[in-house]
Amino acid sequence: MEIFVGYGNYTIxxxxxxxxxxxxxxGLNIQWGLTGLFNLGIAGFFAVGAYASAILTTSETPKHIGGFDLPVVLAWPxxxxxAAFIAWAVARICIRLRADYLAIATIGIGEILRLIFKNEQWATGGTRGISNISRPFEQLPGIWAPLAFLGVVLILAMVAYWLAERGRTSPWGRVVQAIRDNEPAARAAGKNVETFRIQGFVIGSAFMGLAGALTAHYFKFxxxxATDPLQVTFLVWVMLIVGGNGSNRGAMLGAAVIWTMWSASELFSSRLSGDWAHRxxxxxxxLVGLILQIMLQYFPDGLMPRQRQITARLPRKPTIDQPQSSHILPPF
Amino acid sequence: MQKSYPKLVTSTALCLWLVVSQSSAARADIRIGSLSALTGPAADLVKQVFAAEQAAIDEINSAGGILGQQATLISADTACNAQVGVDAANKLVNVEQVAAIVGGTCSGETIPAASNVAGPAGVLMVSPVSTSPEITKLDDKGVLFRVVPSDNFQGIYMARMLLSKGITKVALTYVNNDYGVGLAEAFRTAYLAGGGTIAGDSVHEDKKESYRAELATLAGGGAQTLVLFAIGDSSGLTIMRQSLESGLFEKFAVADGMKVSALLDGIGAENLEGRIIGSVPTAAVGPQSDRFKELYGHTDKFTFGYTFTAQGYDAAMITALAIEKAGSTDRRAILNAVRDVANAPGEVVGPGDWAKAVQLIKAGKDINYSGAAGDHEFDENGDIEGVFAEWTVKSGEVVVSPAVALGR
Structure with a gap:
């Protein structure tokens, strides 16, 4: 019986x-999949959300600024x-950069943000971080506490999906996708390209900030x-590429597939003995790298390719049709 | 795509069956988890610590096992990171159903793993590496113990040691992680309060090629002694080599992280003669650590003398003794047994004494494990007292002075 409770806990x-x-x-799908903005600084915006929520909800301590004691319903927004404000400031400066240059700029910004959080000890606790963060529903008994928090996370994920999907199918979504596919054409149609790109960047970053806040409260630390780019930036990119760039459902599927694989693969590898246990x-x-390679080589559209309902109704011209996925591959 | 679904389902089912069957087949053994950052920035160090834990478990198994059964150490990689650490702890506690956990290693993984997973589940964690002062007051429901003293204590000891030697002006540099920052903070406070002067105080990032610019700035303050809190086969080695090359500092005052063979090999013991003074938590003195050296000094199980390997061994031993004392794999009973086996009073047992310890427990006698790295008397927070020794290099060898207890 105990083992089933265990599996239940692990599944939660x-x-x-x-x-x-x-x-x-x-969030990344809004930035890259829809708007075509290459953000490699996910960890930075994630960290802004995590630290902001941690500082706002903890009680007074000499180790970092705080003492606001806000409830999470206020702290998460x-x-x-x-995160959105920082993203806006960043976007104002570098949104005009082309995809690969924007990627370089965002790597730098992500690292700057992370290093600020690591070194400004008076504000963030420096390398020791912020501990004893409260978690909603943690006082519930037994399995109900993690289950209730899971409920909160899933509801927020569904709301995020609904918003992202509404955004994608709305006129706004059609404009940003037009900008992604053909910027001069969108500009010629009278759209303010910079404004739309800034909007895409800011909204996506706000999602990342929310994920950061959720993580901080989930870990209570x-x-x-926790803002390691390998675990945040890289893994999220793999999730989006595997799931299907441009598709919101694909992004969620990718997250599920990659995280399950990442986590569950150890259940096998930990059974190896001797020297292999180290390796x-x-x-x-x-394995994650290999999956990324295979997906990029053979299924560049991902497990759940994006729907093309915008162009589907138009009659196809008999000209050479470039495969749509070819130009949206990230340059790695 | 459509065709491959049955295959996918079959292979998934097969994998699940493999996990379930394997885990239930192995259930007869005593299962101990090891939360270790086998990948990530501390991988070199943790690899050795994990090998030392495994060595302790192997020793126990060859001496009859825990509760008469063979023990298995199941590793879970934490990557020195909160996300992976919590996930790993979840797997150990819930899927592998371990009786207790040895670990974690980096404080950034130990804290969330204890407060988020092990605490609510009531699973014992004995950390051999996490030195962060944050852990002392952590809301961990009493599950987290550690066999290394908090950095606070060692920093204070270093300050007193230098002042007692009449060294009243130093430059200070430390690696930018919780280990370095924690030590530096405690040292700075105690040293200034004791009347010392810190001429030059800077933090450095790990794993850089050159620290010459930082060193020049530090030497500009005019201090002859450099207090260096870093790890001896990483930035510590580079900094020491580069300041010796340019003759910037006469003496080096270091902590336990520098007491590694890589430092002697990398710089040459003759160059360190009389120039290095260090502190170390009570290791390498007394009969227990002599016995430990006798057992593992010349084996290839792990690099003997590597930082935190003795602590890794002790953490595994204490965990195993707690299970033996509890008499079952009941997690609550194990948790309650830790202080019984590790704290005085009781007959002292040490490395290599497993069979004797089991006999004593069976006879209903109280035992007091005194390990390779110290006495390990846990206080109410699961911390150990700071008991330190001074070490230096004399005629090509590391020499450790008798230990000094540091009052609170």
Missing amino acids: ALATMIGIYSIMAL LAMIA VGPE APFVRLF
Whole structure:
């Protein structure tokens, strides 16, 4: 019996992380999948959300600024606003950069943000991070506490999906997709390209900030290690590419597939004995890289390719049709 | 795509069956989890610590096992990171159903794993590496113990040691992680309060090629002694080599992270003669650590003398003793047994004494494990007292002075 409770607990933890990663993948999908903005600084915006919410909800302590004691219903929107504000400031400066240059700029910004959080000890606790963060429903008994938090995460993930899907099918979504596919054409149609790109960037970053806030409260702790680009930026990119770039459902599916694979693969690798036990964890990283390669080589549209309902109704011209996926591959 | 679904379903089912069957087949054993950052920035260090934990479990198994059964150490990689650490702890506690956990390693994974997973589930965690002062007051429901003293204690000891030697002016540099920052903070406060002067105080990032610019700035303050809180086969080695090359500092005062063979090999013991003074938590003195050296000094199980390997061994031993004392794999009973086996009073047992310890427990006697890295008397927070020794390099060898207890 105990083992089933155990599997239940593990499934809840797995689903919670999938929910959180889904929100990040949806945010990235708005930025890259719809608007065509290459953001490699996900970890930075994630960290802004995580630290903002942690500082706002913890009680007074000499270790970092705080003492606001806000409830999460206020702190989470504020964390989103903080991430969105930083994203807006960044976007104002570098949104005109072309895809690969924007990628370089966002790597830098992500690292700057992370290093600020790591080094400004008076504000963030520095390398020690912020501990004893409260988690909603943690006082419930037994399995109900993680289950209730999972419910919150899943509801937020569904709301995020609904918003992202509404955005995609709305006139706004059609404009940003037009900008992604053909910027001069969108400009010629009288659209203010910069404004729309800034909007896409800010909305996506707000999603990432929310995911950061959820992570901080789920772990009850946030430190510089939690914003490791490998775990945040890289993994979220893999999720989006595997799931299907441009498709919101694909982003969520990708989050589920990649996180499950990442987590569950260890259940096998930990059974290896002797020297292999040291090496097996590295195989997990290799496995993620391999999946990324296979997907990029053979299924560049992902498991759930994006719907093309915008162009589907138009009659196809008999000219050479470039495969739509070819130009939206990331340059790695 | 459509065709491959049955295959996918079959293979998934097969995998699940494999997990379930394997885990239930192995259930007869005593299962101990090891939360270790086998990948990530601390991988080199943690690999050795994990090997030392495994060595302890192997030793126990060859001496009869825990509760008469063979023990298995199941590793879960934490990557020195909160997300992966919590996920790994979840797997150990819920899927692998371990009786107790040895670990975690980096404080950034230990804290969320204890407060989020092990705490609510009531699973014992004994960390051999996490030195962050944050852990002392952590809301972990009493599950987290550690066999390394908080950085606070060692920093204070270092300050007193230097002042007692009449060194009243130093430059300070430390690696930018919780280990370095924690030590530096405690040292700075105690040293300034004791009347010392810090001429030059800077943090450095790990794993850089050159620290010459930082060193020049630090030496500009005019101090002859450099206090260096870093790890001896990483930035610590580079900094020491580069300041010796340019003759910037006469002496180096270091902590336990520098007491690694890589430092002696990398710089040459003759160059360090009389120039290095260090502190170390009570390791390498007393009969227990002599016995530990006798057992593992010349094996290839792990690099003997590597930072935190003795602590890794002790953490595994204490965990195993707690299970033996509890008499079952009931997690609550194990948790309650930790202080019984590790704290005084009781007959002292140490490395290599597993069979004796089991006999004593069976006879209903109280035992007091005193390990390779110290006495391990846990206080109410699951911390150990800071008991430290001074070490230096004399005639090509590391020499450790008798230990000094540091009052609170």
